[in-house]
Amino acid sequence: MASAKIASRGSATEPFQLVGKRPIGRSDADVSLASYTEGHLGFHGFMRVVNARIGRRALVGVMDLPDRNWWDLYDDGADPIEAADEALAEEGFGE
Numbered sequence: 001m002a003s004a005k006i007a008s009r010g011s012a013t014e015p016f017q018l019v020g021k022r023p024i025g026r027s028d029a030d031v032s033l034a035s036y037t038e039g040h041l042g043f044h045g046f047m048r049v050v051n052a053r054i055g056r057r058a059l060v061g062v063m064d065l066p067d068r069n070w071w072d073l074y075d076d077g078a079d080p081i082e083a084a085d086e087a088l089a090e091e092g093f094g095e
Helices: 031-036 041-058 070-075 080-090
Strands: 006-008
Touching (some): 031 041, 041 070, 041 080
16 A cells, blocks of 8 residues: 655644655645635645545545545544545545
């Protein structure tokens, strides 16, 4: 299973960042995702990584999948790539 190399999980005021990449700032391009993350920069970046992974693998967005407690996964230190892959596997999307 793939995983992300995380430089910083961020916080409410600090962005999420992957190793060797720029911090992942807020983007309101996906209004549903922006609303879901409630202005928390770290969680927003985590969800952008999740959403990108799901989009590349399944051609849908994270908000198109059934509800999942993404906040708890973020708070528990989950890897966003692994969390996205797990969500896809549970919905029948293959490796």
